[in-house]
Amino acid sequence: xxxxxxxVGLPRWLFVPAAAxxxxxxxxxxxxxxxxxxxxxxxxxxxxxxxEALKLSLRTSAASTVLCVLLGxxxxxxxxxxxxxxxxxxxxxVLLPLVLPPVVGGIALLYTFGRRGLLGESxxxxxxxxxxxxxxxxxxxxxxxxxxxxxSLEGALRTGGERYEVVAATLGAPPTTVFRRVTLPLVLPxxxxxxxxxxxxxxxxxxxxxxxxxxxxGVTRTLPLEIYLQRETDADAAVALSLVLVVVAVLVxxxxxxxxx
Amino acid sequence: MSLALTAAVDERxxxxxxxxxxxEVVALLGPNGAGKSTVLALVAGLLRPDRGRITLAGRxxxxxxxxxxxxxxxxxxxxxxxxxxxPLLFPHLDVTDNVAFGPRSRxxxxxxAARTAATWLDRVGATELADRRPAQLSGGQAQRxxxxxxxxxxxxxxxxxxxxAALDVAVAPALRQxxxxxxxxxxxxVVTHDVLDALLLADRVYVLDGGRVVETGPxxxxxxxxxxxxxxxVAGLNLVAGRWREGSVHSSSGLRVAGLAVGEKPAEGAWxxxxxxxxxxGVFREPPGGSPRNALPVTVTDLEPRGDLIRVHGVDLMxxxxxxxxxxxxxxxxxxxxFSVKATDVTVYTS
Numbered sequence: 209x210x211x212x213x214x215x216v217g218l219p220r221w222l223f224v225p226a227a228a229x230x231x232x233x234x235x236x237x238x239x240x241x242x243x244x245x246x247x248x249x250x251x252x253x254x255x256x257x258x259x260e261a262l263k264l265s266l267r268t269s270a271a272s273t274v275l276c277v278l279l280g281x282x283x284x285x286x287x288x289x290x291x292x293x294x295x296x297x298x299x300x301x302v303l304l305p306l307v308l309p310p311v312v313g314g315i316a317l318l319y320t321f322g323r324r325g326l327l328g329e330s331x332x333x334x335x336x337x338x339x340x341x342x343x344x345x346x347x348x349x350x351x352x353x354x355x356x357x358x359x360s361l362e363g364a365l366r367t368g369g370e371r372y373e374v375v376a377a378t379l380g381a382p383p384t385t386v387f388r389r390v391t392l393p394l395v396l397p398x399x400x401x402x403x404x405x406x407x408x409x410x411x412x413x414x415x416x417x418x419x420x421x422x423x424x425x426g427v428t429r430t431l432p433l434e435i436y437l438q439r440e441t442d443a444d445a446a447v448a449l450s451l452v453l454v455v456v457a458v459l460v461x462x463x464x465x466x467x468x469x
Numbered sequence: 470m471s472l473a474l475t476a477a478v479d480e481r482x483x484x485x486x487x488x489x490x491x492x493e494v495v496a497l498l499g500p501n502g503a504g505k506s507t508v509l510a511l512v513a514g515l516l517r518p519d520r521g522r523i524t525l526a527g528r529x530x531x532x533x534x535x536x537x538x539x540x541x542x543x544x545x546x547x548x549x550x551x552x553x554x555x556p557l558l559f560p561h562l563d564v565t566d567n568v569a570f571g572p573r574s575r576x577x578x579x580x581x582a583a584r585t586a587a588t589w590l591d592r593v594g595a596t597e598l599a600d601r602r603p604a605q606l607s608g609g610q611a612q613r614x615x616x617x618x619x620x621x622x623x624x625x626x627x628x629x630x631x632x633x634a635a636l637d638v639a640v641a642p643a644l645r646q647x648x649x650x651x652x653x654x655x656x657x658x659v660v661t662h663d664v665l666d667a668l669l670l671a672d673r674v675y676v677l678d679g680g681r682v683v684e685t686g687p688x689x690x691x692x693x694x695x696x697x698x699x700x701x702x703v704a705g706l707n708l709v710a711g712r713w714r715e716g717s718v719h720s721s722s723g724l725r726v727a728g729l730a731v732g733e734k735p736a737e738g739a740w741x742x743x744x745x746x747x748x749x750x751g752v753f754r755e756p757p758g759g760s761p762r763n764a765l766p767v768t769v770t771d772l773e774p775r776g777d778l779i780r781v782h783g784v785d786l787m788x789x790x791x792x793x794x795x796x797x798x799x800x801x802x803x804x805x806x807x808f809s810v811k812a813t814d815v816t817v818y819t820s
Contacts, residue, residue, distance in 0.1 A: 371557055377544040378513055378551040379622045381574035386545075389570070393561045 237454060244451055245444040252448040260426045261434035262452070268342060268430060269410040272349035276406040279350075280357035281399065285391070287358070288365035306355045313351050314419025321347065321420075344421035345428050349410035356409050357402040364398020365391075401464040408460040412453065470625040470656045476511050476521030476531075483507050483680035489626065494657045496671035496688065500699050503677040505660040509628045512658065513551050514544040525549065526625050545574070550624035554631045556615035558603035564590070564614050565599045571622025589617035592651055609640035613647070620651060627657040633666060645669060667692065676700045694731075694818050696742045698785060707750070707786045709743045709765075718743040718817060722785075726763050728815025735817065742818050749814035750788035752781055753807045754798060763815065765808040769800060783808065 245252065252258070287299055305313055321338040322328045331338060338344050376390045377383075392399070414432040421428040423437065431453060439446040472489040483504040489495045497505045510516035512523060514530065517538065523531040530547050532540040550571070558567050568586035573579070590596050593613045603611060612632065619627055632648065633641045649670055661667055667674050667688050674691050676684035676699055683697040695701035701708030711720035713735040717727040726743040735741050751757070756764050767783035774780075778789040781800060788808050800806070 371553075371555075372559060374515060374544070375551065375553070375557045376559075376570065376574070378547075378549060378628075379571040379574055379618065380545050380548070380550075381570070382545050383543075385574050389574075390559060394559075396561075 243447050249448050252445045261431045265431040268345045269407050271346045272410045273407045275350045276354050276357045280354050284358045284361035288362045303355045305352050310415030311419050314416035317420040340422040348416035348420045349413045353406040353409040356405040360402035361398050364395040368394050404464045470526045472525045474523045476518040479519045481507050485682045489656050492654045494652050494671045496667040496674040497660045499677035504680040514547050548625040550619040550622045551628045552619045554634045556611035560603050564601050568618045568621045585621050589621040593617045629659040707745050713739045713741040724765050727812040728817040730817040743815050745810050745815045747787045747789040749810050751809040752788050752790050757809050762809045767808045769802050769804045
């Protein structure tokens, strides 16, 4: 394989803003590490409320990742493999949570699944209450994380193209067989990195969660909410927990990049 | 397992009819954009015609007319396999699983499908590749496996889209021999640019141009006596079509070529075609005197080395001359020259 080698030099001054940008991202992370109360670190992150928040975060993020895969894969396939009127509009709407302030997402969910919400009243009749429950946490996280999965999977599907699927069909494979034995295995790397990104986004979810699910210890208080709360009373605990989330984020990025290359 | 197709696709200006007999191998020849790949897409069910009907082995696969679709069988239910220029082996499956894909998709058991795969890998001479991944195969090996995979699906009709085009010149002959062997008794439609493919693999050829069939017949016949400019070009011959008047062919572009008619003398005004070899053509700046020669005004479009000779391309005609002659004449693209050919070197066929 030929290595890409630049023949034309880059302007030297370009390095200055680039370095400033990199520093801008890295410096706050260094600040956290510097501020961590190392002797008490373990005690701080293993306090009862911290552990409960961490466990809740992992559980709800895993659940919302599963939901993202179940809902997002069919969405991505339909967006990548079909064309219909208004497809552009549908795609924009699906991607809306990417740019929507999460707190707005939370309010929207509240007026959908809340007691007086669009579906909430019918659910109430059935005896189902969603708002301010762990289910609400999962829904809030799924709402903000779903676009990540759809975007990365749709990209993988488009890049891969349809040629293998055409061959599979002419070999006599019905659509479900083609989907199961050709489409899915070929986009598996894209699906995994999409799921990893969704998981990371769900783990960091704050605004929609606190609006739609509240902050009940052990029920809806995820790690980001715990950090926010601790900051008022015990700054050292907040910093220690922040570092835990930084480490998780770094691991997630490493995992996603590892799959991509 | 015979195929009959009548189809029109307005967007691509295609309107044609063709047939493939039971066990017959038919080649589709034609310049780029002639509609060859469109025909394959129509037959495979990847494209819906505006009007038309396609039947295979008595089953109607496509029936579209008067603005609505009466029948359109999905690609996977047509029992038609497609082999493209690019082998397109599934990268996540090993060679055996690739070849077993068709039988498995038709509901055969894993063991049964693996046996079928082994049989076909043996027939294409690729048994030793059975456990490899597609990424570990050379282009020729991958195409062998792709052929085995297509045939293992036991199609009623096999479509081949320039199966040799992406291959090394060195491996193409062996693959062509193998293909000829495994295609015997198999109904197949082969799109090709290569006159050798058409001659060796196909019983019959259709020459397409501009979305129409311009010529059809047994391969040997069409290529030995081409009547369309494209068939002549793939056969490496010059062709001037026109009306027969006073012992000469008069083309619509104003060329006049005297020649010897084959068989019965054509009637005055009949449509005929004059054919001559590029090697029989001399190139001149001034009209040559002496013997009764045809002198055809040509604008040189390209000069191409071919072995010891240089092929001088005009718009429709070509001449093979020595490098010495090119140098003496100082030939360059854009020059207006005369192609000269003796009437005795020109064969005239009635269209």
